[in-house]
Amino acid sequence: xxxxxxxxxxxxxxxxxxxxxxGADFGCICSGSDNLFLGxxxxxxxxxxxxxxxxxxxxxxxxxxxxHIKQIEGTSLLVTISEDLSNEPVLKVWALDKPDxxxxxxxxLSSLGISNGRKQFPISAFAxxxxxxxxxxxxxxxxxxxxxxxxxxxxGAKQRTVFESEEPITGVEFRDGPTTTLYLATTxxxxxxxxxxxxxxxxxxxxxxxxxxxxxxxxDKDSGDIVVARDDAIYFYGVNGRGxxxxxxxxxxxxxxxxxxxxxxTPPKNESxxxxxxxxxxxxxxxxxxxxxxxxxxxxxxxxxxAHTETIVSQVRTVFAEWGDLFLLTLDGKLFRYHExxxxxxxxxxxxxxxxxxxxxxxxxxxxxxxxxNIILRKYGDYLYKKGDYDTAMQQYLKAIDxxxxxxxxxxxxxxxxxxxxxxxxxxxxxxxxxxxDHTTLLLNCYAKLKDTExxxxxxxxxxxxxxxxxxxxxxxxxxxxxxxVLSKKHGEHDxxxxxxxxxxxxxxxxxxxxxxxxxxxAYPNLMRYGRVLLEHCQDQTxxxxxxxxxxxxxxxxxxxxxxxxxxxxxxVSAVQNLASFIPLxxxxxxxxxxxxIMENQQFTLSNDEAAATTEAATPIEYTIxxxxxxxxxxxxxxxxxxxxxxACLKEGNIDQKEQAELHTTLFEIYLDIAANKxxxxxxxxxxxxxxxxxxxxxxxxxxxxxxxxxLSNFQDGTVLVREQQGLRxxxxxxxxxxxxxxxxxxxxxxxxxxxxxxxPAALAYFTSSPKVLEEAGSELDAVLKKIDxxxxxxxxxVIQTLSTNAVATMGMVxxxxxxxxxxxxxxxxxxxxxxxxxxxxxDAKRKEMDELGAGATTFQTxxxxxxxxxxxxxxxxxxxxxxxxxxxxxQVVVGGGDAEVxxxxxxxTNNNIRAFRKAQEDSADRHEMFQDALLRxxxxxxxxxxxxxxxxxxxxxxx
Numbered sequence: 001x002x003x004x005x006x007x008x009x010x011x012x013x014x015x016x017x018x019x020x021x022x023g024a025d026f027g028c029i030c031s032g033s034d035n036l037f038l039g040x041x042x043x044x045x046x047x048x049x050x051x052x053x054x055x056x057x058x059x060x061x062x063x064x065x066x067x068h069i070k071q072i073e074g075t076s077l078l079v080t081i082s083e084d085l086s087n088e089p090v091l092k093v094w095a096l097d098k099p100d101x102x103x104x105x106x107x108x109l110s111s112l113g114i115s116n117g118r119k120q121f122p123i124s125a126f127a128x129x130x131x132x133x134x135x136x137x138x139x140x141x142x143x144x145x146x147x148x149x150x151x152x153x154x155x156g157a158k159q160r161t162v163f164e165s166e167e168p169i170t171g172v173e174f175r176d177g178p179t180t181t182l183y184l185a186t187t188x189x190x191x192x193x194x195x196x197x198x199x200x201x202x203x204x205x206x207x208x209x210x211x212x213x214x215x216x217x218x219x220d221k222d223s224g225d226i227v228v229a230r231d232d233a234i235y236f237y238g239v240n241g242r243g244x245x246x247x248x249x250x251x252x253x254x255x256x257x258x259x260x261x262x263x264x265x266t267p268p269k270n271e272s273x274x275x276x277x278x279x280x281x282x283x284x285x286x287x288x289x290x291x292x293x294x295x296x297x298x299x300x301x302x303x304x305x306x307a308h309t310e311t312i313v314s315q316v317r318t319v320f321a322e323w324g325d326l327f328l329l330t331l332d333g334k335l336f337r338y339h340e341x342x343x344x345x346x347x348x349x350x351x352x353x354x355x356x357x358x359x360x361x362x363x364x365x366x367x368x369x370x371x372x373x374n375i376i377l378r379k380y381g382d383y384l385y386k387k388g389d390y391d392t393a394m395q396q397y398l399k400a401i402d403x404x405x406x407x408x409x410x411x412x413x414x415x416x417x418x419x420x421x422x423x424x425x426x427x428x429x430x431x432x433x434x435x436x437x438d439h440t441t442l443l444l445n446c447y448a449k450l451k452d453t454e455x456x457x458x459x460x461x462x463x464x465x466x467x468x469x470x471x472x473x474x475x476x477x478x479x480x481x482x483x484x485x486v487l488s489k490k491h492g493e494h495d496x497x498x499x500x501x502x503x504x505x506x507x508x509x510x511x512x513x514x515x516x517x518x519x520x521x522x523a524y525p526n527l528m529r530y531g532r533v534l535l536e537h538c539q540d541q542t543x544x545x546x547x548x549x550x551x552x553x554x555x556x557x558x559x560x561x562x563x564x565x566x567x568x569x570x571x572x573v574s575a576v577q578n579l580a581s582f583i584p585l586x587x588x589x590x591x592x593x594x595x596x597x598i599m600e601n602q603q604f605t606l607s608n609d610e611a612a613a614t615t616e617a618a619t620p621i622e623y624t625i626x627x628x629x630x631x632x633x634x635x636x637x638x639x640x641x642x643x644x645x646x647x648a649c650l651k652e653g654n655i656d657q658k659e660q661a662e663l664h665t666t667l668f669e670i671y672l673d674i675a676a677n678k679x680x681x682x683x684x685x686x687x688x689x690x691x692x693x694x695x696x697x698x699x700x701x702x703x704x705x706x707x708x709x710x711x712l713s714n715f716q717d718g719t720v721l722v723r724e725q726q727g728l729r730x731x732x733x734x735x736x737x738x739x740x741x742x743x744x745x746x747x748x749x750x751x752x753x754x755x756x757x758x759x760x761p762a763a764l765a766y767f768t769s770s771p772k773v774l775e776e777a778g779s780e781l782d783a784v785l786k787k788i789d790x791x792x793x794x795x796x797x798x799v800i801q802t803l804s805t806n807a808v809a810t811m812g813m814v815x816x817x818x819x820x821x822x823x824x825x826x827x828x829x830x831x832x833x834x835x836x837x838x839x840x841x842x843x844d845a846k847r848k849e850m851d852e853l854g855a856g857a858t859t860f861q862t863x864x865x866x867x868x869x870x871x872x873x874x875x876x877x878x879x880x881x882x883x884x885x886x887x888x889x890x891x892q893v894v895v896g897g898g899d900a901e902v903x904x905x906x907x908x909x910t911n912n913n914i915r916a917f918r919k920a921q922e923d924s925a926d927r928h929e930m931f932q933d934a935l936l937r938x939x940x941x942x943x944x945x946x947x948x949x950x951x952x953x954x955x956x957x958x959x960x
Contacts, residue, residue, distance in 0.1 A: 029329060031322035032071030039066030039080060047096075050323050052335075058105030061090060068126045077152065078106070079128060079135075085120050088113040093132065093151045110154040116143060117161060124214060125172040129180070134195060136182055138169030144184060146195055162193055163204050171217030173226055175239070183226045183237065185217045190228060190237065207241055215254040215318075227262060229255035234262055234301065246301045253294065256319045258326045259340075260365075261307055262299045265316045265328075268292035296328060298338075303361050312336070343368065347376065356380035374400035385412060394421045398428050406439065419446055427459070440470040448478060456480070460487045472496060481505045494518055498526045508537040516545055517557045520623035524549065531634030535641060543641040546634070547648040552625050628655070629662055639670050646670070665705050672709055737766045742776040749780075753787070760787050761794050765802050768809040781809075785817045796821045853880055865889055866906055879904040 026046075028039040035055070036048040043061035046054050060066060064084035071078050076097035083089045091114055098107040114123070116139050125138035135147040142165035149157025163184055171185035179197030183190070190208035194200050208228075216229040226237040229252040236243040254265035294316045298308040314330040321327070326338040341349075343366050350359040359376050381396030390413075397409045406429055413422040426443040429435040435443075447456040460471070460483055468491055475484035481504045488496040494514075501511035512534050515526045527549065534542040548554040628649050635642035646667040649655065655663070668690055675686035732752065736745040745766060753759045763784050767777040774781065788794050794802070796818065803809040860878040864871060867889035875887040883904050890902060903911065924930060931948050938944040 027065045027067050028069045029318060029320065030069045030071055031320045031327075032073050033076070034323065035071070036322065037069055037071055037078065039069040041065040043082060045069070045078070045080060045094075056096075058103070060092060060094070063087070064090065068123060070126065070128055072128070072130060072132065074130075077109075077132065079132070081114070081123060081126060081137075083122060085122070088115060089123055089137075090114070091135070091137075091147070110151040110157070112147070112151075112157055112159075114145060114147070115159045115161070116141070116145060119143070124169050125185075125217075127172045127174050127182075129174055129176060134174070134180065136172040136174065136195075138172045138184070140168045142167050142169060142186065144169055144172060144182075144193075146182070162195065163191070165189075167211065170212055170214045171228075173217060173219045175219070175224055175226065177224075177239075181239075183217070185212050185228065187211045187213070207237060208235070213252060216252050218255050218257055220257050222260070227255060227257060229262075229264055234264075234299065236301075244301075246299070246304065248297075248299060254316060254319055256321065256326075258298065258321050260300065260302065262301055263319050263326060264297045264299060265319060266295035266297065268294055268315065294330075298326075302365055303358065305358060308338070343372075351379060354383060356383060371403045374403035378404050381409075390418050390421055394418075394424060397425060401425075401428055401432055401434065406434065406436075410439075410442070419450070422446060435467060437467045437470045440467045441474060444471060444474040444478075453480075457483060457486075461490065468493065472500075476500065476504055494522045495526060495529075498530060502530055502533055508534060509541075512538050512541055512545065513557070519556060520549070520554060520621065523554070523556075524626065528630065528634070531631065532636065535634060535638050539638065539641055543644055546631055546645050550625060550628055550631060550645070550649055551652045552623075552654065554623070555621050625654075628659060629666075632666065639674060643667065643670055665709075668706065669709050734762065737762070740773070742766075742773050746777065746780055749784075757791060757793055760784050760791075761798075761802070764788065764794075764799070765805075768803055768806065770806075771808055774808050781813065785814065789817060789821065860884055877902065879907070881907050883907065 026038045026040045030037050034050065036052070038046045038048065039060070040046070043059055043064065043066060045058055045060045045066065047056040049055050060080045061082035064082035064087070066080050067083045067089075068081040069079070076095055078094040078096055079091065080094065081089055081091050090111060092111045093109040094106045095109050096106045099105070100107045114137050119139070119141055121139045121141040121143075123137055124140045126136070128135040132151045133148065135151075137145045137147070139145070142163075143161050144163040145159055146162045147157050147159050149155065151157055162182070165186055167186035167188045169184065170187055171183075173183045175181045175183065179199060180195050182193045182195050184193060184204060185191075188209070188211045189206055190211060191204040191206050193204040194202060210230060212228045212230055218227050219225070220227055220236075224238075225243060228235045228237065231251050232249060233245045233247045234255070235245045248264070250266050251269075252264055253267040254263075256263045292315060294312045294314065296308070296310045296312060296316070296319075297306055299305075300307050312328065312330060314332050314334065317329045317331050319326065319328050325340075328336040328338070330336075343363070346362060347359050350356070350362065356376060356379060360373065360380070363373050363376055377396045377400035381393045381400065384390075384393035384396060394413075397404060406425075409425055410422065413419075413425065423443065423446050426435070426439055426446070429439050430443070443459070444456070447453075447459065460475075468487070472484050472487055472493070475481070475487065481500055484500050484504070485497055488494075488500065497514060498511050501507045501514065511530070515523050515530075518526070527545065531542065531546065545554075628646075631645065632642075635645060646663055650660070650663050650667070671686050671690035675683050675690065678686055732748050736742075736748055745763070749759050749763050753763075764781070767774055767781045767784065785799070788799065799814070799817070803814060858880060860882070862872070862878075862882065862884040864884075865886045866883040867885050870886070872884055872886065876884055877887055877890060878884045881904050883906050885905070890905070934948070935941060935944050
């Protein structure tokens with residue numbers, strides 16, 4: 001073990017004089033529950049605080065000296081034992097939290113004498129379980145007494161001597177568990193005895209034929225192991241017997257556990273040399289050497305180093321731990337307090353001594369976090385670097401890579417030109433995913449500097465974490481295109497693979513094939529990005545890929561091995577051919593294997609070109625088919641391939657009407673564009689294709705687009721066809737008129753005039769627009785005027801206004817039209833006047849009759865009932881309409897001469913019709929849409945208005 005003074009003595013006080021005064025002494029001391037307990041020779045117990053102030057004093061025993069005292073940790077129980085060689089030792093259990101009413105001190109829970117077979121020997125060892133259910137007392141004559149019972153509640157206890165020996169007992173300790181085991185130590189042996197549980201009642205089992213001195217046995221509370229200190233080493237005993245041992249030469253007086261440290265007290269050397277070893281082991285030294293020095297050592301058995309050593313100028317009485325510190329009490333009453341240094345303080349000491357390996361082990365045991373351990377490793381690496389041990393230093397840097405700034409290490413090895421170590425460190429950075437773009441660049445530069453292509457490829461294929469962007473960029477810059485492709489493929493960077501193959505390697509066929517082998521969601525973006533470039537170099541294959549993708553027939557290509565046929569047996573050549581038949585060829589379409597009979601008589605061969613042209617016949621996979629217009633830009637400058645693509649898309653019936661219209665319109669435009677660059681028969685063929693799109697069934701194109709395209713391409717047939725389909729006959733006529741094609745205008749008028757009457761007013765204006773047109777029209781002007789007159793398409797005034805816009809038409813041309821119109825209107829005016837006069841006469845007669853009925857008396861001369869035809873007799877009912885009825889013949893009987901209104905049965909139907917007609921007129925007064933519709937359909941607008949005025953449409957509503 002190596003030595004290191006890592007403890008600090010912070011207190012030295014003459015505790016005996018401080019507590020008892022100069023004339024007193026104490027027999028024992030113990031700690032527990034944040035207090036210090038002292039048992040004096042006069043039977044008193046004093047309780048001290050952490051400031052060593054007396055908190056409490058009580059008289060525990062009437063006679064004898066208190067030689068053993070123990071506080072049960074975590075409770076308020078205190079066990080004391082007093083000895084008087086004239087009597088049996090007395091054991092008492094005190095409850096410190098329960099005052100005694102008589103004495104005012106703590107309450108004594110139980111008291112009993114400890115039996116030793118009436119042999120008066122001092123107690124040499126004492127141990128108790130935490131619940132005081134069992135206590136063990138060892139005597140100097142070699143016997144051990146075990147006390148069982150309920151000492152806390154004073155329900156009695158049983159004592160039994162469980163072990164006897166000729167050697168004095170130097171230590172007893174309990175190990176609790178499923179079975180309670182008592183470890184016994186004598187000056188010559190170490191034994192175990194099961195006192196409860198399985199194996200109880202069996203004799204003591206001998207563990208070791210070497211004992212220990214008094215006070216040289218203790219228990220490690222953390223692990224439960226028994227610790228024994230001998231002159232040669234420190235021994236540990238567990239459940240299975242003896243455990244590890246740690247050599248530490250020298251006599252031992254006392255052993256205690258302080259956390260994970262073993263505290264050892266070594267007696268004065270001159271005393272140990274002058275006394276027999278057996279006696280020294282038992283009594284541990286006499287008072288004759290009061291002023292002789294002792295040694296204290298703190299050992300870390302796990303890390304195998306001495307944490308602290310110190311020489312005490314006095315003999316040590318006892319060592320105990322409390323308040324997180326270690327205390328050492330000397331025979332002259334001085335108390336030394338030792339406080340453990342912090343982890344950082346310990347590490348600093350180790351740094352100063354260059355004990356980095358021990359510092360690393362120490363930090364691991366102390367549970368230091370990874371960051372702190374890495375600091376130690378980095379310091380160790382710096383130490384080795386200064387010594388010139390670069391390889392070992394790099395190993396430390398690699399271990400501390402998680403918490404080390406890479407630039408600090410890289411700078412060191414750049415300066416020393418240790419490029420291999422630098423590569424090792426950079427590779428480790430990538431393994432830990434801590435590499436930056438600069439680190440990847442530096443590593444690839446190192447490979448390039450060493451011209452280590454193999455290592456570069458290994459790095460690429462290793463799966464090491466690195467910045468992919470930087471690695472690929474470096475490979476491309478250095479001309480390692482194949483490595484860049486491999487790296488991109490490995491990391492699934494499909495877009496980058498295509499980019500390298502096209503932009504750098506110029507391998508367009510391979511790029512197209514790679515795209516074709518990808519899933520649809522990967523193939524589509526690359527097809528959009530590089531479609532134009534691929535069409536420049538691989539027109540047919542690229543067009544087919546577009547067609548497959550946009551028609552829903554796309555499926556990734558896969559390599560399918562060829563199913564070979566067996567060649568005739570022919571020695572070694574046949575064997576080679578048979579072996580070659582198992583070598584798979586890419587892009588071979590799977591075919592059924594031929595029968596053995598066919599295989600015997602046939603041998604099929606397939607060239608490399610044929611093999612490359614075949615793909616796996618797979619079912620198209622499902623994917624979202626994009627809109628066809630997204631591919632249009634790729635076919636710029638490739639009209640023929642564009643036509644193939646458009647026609648293929650139109651053959652599919654799974655596109656909506658809007659997209660279909662876009663495809664037809666685009667295809668129509670391409671046809672016209674090609675036709676514009678052709679002459680003769682070629683031009684006619686392409687125009688025929690364009691015309692077939694317009695005439696074709698199920699072809700949907702926006703008329704305005706077709707008209708615009710036809711106009712821009714001077715495709716007159718297209719304009720006419722579209723206008724015919726859209727019912728734009730007026731536009732057809734106007735288009736002929738605009739170019740002065742009178743003959744075509746006359747044909748259009750004759751063809752569409754019966755269905756489009758408005759063409760005749762337009763024709764009238766066109767025919768009289770110029771003398772040339774009028775001459776070309778000939779007699780067609782009279783026919784137009786006749787049609788306008790017969791159908792009333794224009795008022796005479798409108799005709800005159802149209803003809804008077806220029807000086808082309810003469811009065812003689814329209815003389816007959818005007819005379820016929822004037823004569824007809826005169827006749828119509830005469831008829832209207834006669835009808836008005838009759839209406840006025842009838843109205844005056846009706847008004848006169850109503851005035852007579854309202855003002856004068858009416859004489860009824862009818863003698864027969866208008867209903868039954870019989871002679872009238874009373875009661876009789878007369879109506880102003882000159883009809884008379886028996887009252888019994890009426891539908892309603894006038895009761896008691898009342899004035900109830902009774903309608904004439906004869907006139908009732910006529911009156912009802914009039915009322916219904918009037919109500920219909922009133923209801924229609926609010927239906928303005930009916931009036932507007934009639935006005936639009938009428939050829940005589942003023943007549944329609946007059947009719948609706950008579951119906952009361954224009955009458956203001958009546959307020960009831």
